[in-house]
Amino acid sequence: MRLFPQATLLLAVDMQRAFDEPRWPRRWNRNVDHNGLRLLDAWRRTARPIFHVHHDSAEPASTLRPGQPGHRFREGFEPQDGEGTVGKIVNSAFIGTDLDIRLRRLGIEELVVFGISTDMCVSTTIRTGANMGWKITLAADACDCFDLPDGQGGTIPAEQIHAAHVATLGFEFCEAATTDGIIARL
Template identity: 65%
Template sequence: MNFAQTVLLPVDMQQAFDGPSWPRRWNGAVDRNGQAILDAWRSRGLPVIHVKHDSIDPGSTLRLGQPGNAFRPGFEPRDGEPIVSKSVNSAFIGTDLDLRLKRLGVRKVVVFGITTDMCVSTTVRTGANLGYEMILVEDACDCFDLPDGQGGTIPARTSHQAHVATLRFEFARVLTTQEIVEALGNAAAAAA
């Protein structure tokens, strides 16, 4: 994989999602996998733009000033890594993300984060619609169990799998953490 004109976009890697007000998540490896990608990406000096959900809902655990609004440990931006603040599901809506990507000459966007079926999926779909080559890192994403509207629950993993399948079918290339990290290592070896 060629990483020229590519940016990494961690989406909503925030502490609120561990709180008791949120349903059960399924991917216990989301932090480990996301951190592995972020570390490998940074070691290559490639651009990272962090996406953060700053809710405007007064009761949200993702609202500015709430402890849950903070980045998860290990996902805090470093100097020179910008943050795109959003208040809706897509990182492209109501933000300057598209402009930032164009200024960087970006053609490809590698995405991971929380949650697959909401902010990650909406961002990937919007990015694809805007003409970017979107790459989803499926095992560095997570979902919640959700009510099915009929008294039952749709398991988080089932929701994740359905959304990954939809994104793969029309909106994104889907890779694993290992595939991304190995590709970054191979690219570094080739450049040496």
């Protein structure tokens, strides 16, 4: 089993309260918070770096707009002293932000990523980061996503969307792993 180097950064993507509001479709992963908090705890205990990404929507009616209650981090996911934050306005935490340069200046070697939602901001961040040369591991069971319309009057269940994105990401852009597997490698 390959261990993670000390310079492996945990990137928590959009763990914000807005996603609990009723206007969002059904989510499926009841363990997303539990697993995400376990990752944060493991990183903190091993003194590894952590960044928290938050979506800063410019849309006036958005639940993710700064100043709205939904913009705040979910309980337990608030950054602690010494942990960085990255505000983004698009799906990727690398686009329009200084994330890449901050990681390089810190000497980061690898990333472990988790958050909401698997198929949108998590996936886009991983795809962009991999294309930029970052070695990334996805904590698949610490992610969540929503049911989506299929464009033909039906709905694609969130579980299927999640599974397809984890498979695609793991095939081409990152390693997909479980929270338990990741913690065992610290």
